[in-house]
Amino acid sequence: MRVTRVTISMSKDPRVLAYATLVLDDQLIIRNIRIIRRPDSRRMVLMPSRQGRSGEYADMVHPVTVAFRSYLEAVLLRRIDELTIEEPSATRSVLAGGDHPPETVSDAIL
DSSP states (O other): OEEEEEEEEEOOSTTOSEEEEEEETTTEEEEEEEEEEOTTSOEEEEOOEEEOTTSOEEESSOOSSHHHHHHHHHHHHHHHHHHHHHSTTOEEEEESBTTBOOEEGGGGOO
């Protein structure tokens, strides 16, 4: 499985660094991924979630394996780094290919 498109929207909300959308294998889209900056300054990727009737939040979509989660986080954080260097506070869609070759889950397994 590979990420074929990443869209990053930098946020003006002080609690959220950016919002992201991923397309996997040109077949599946995942919207509303949040990237936050934790109090210790580390960044954290939060999968889309929804509040249930009990008031608790549950992920709508989430990686099943640690390797795939690491892969998705690495792709998103790398794209945010590229975007903030090139165009701070912008929205940018990055196609896999050309300057950014398609990435595969095997890249995350070292």
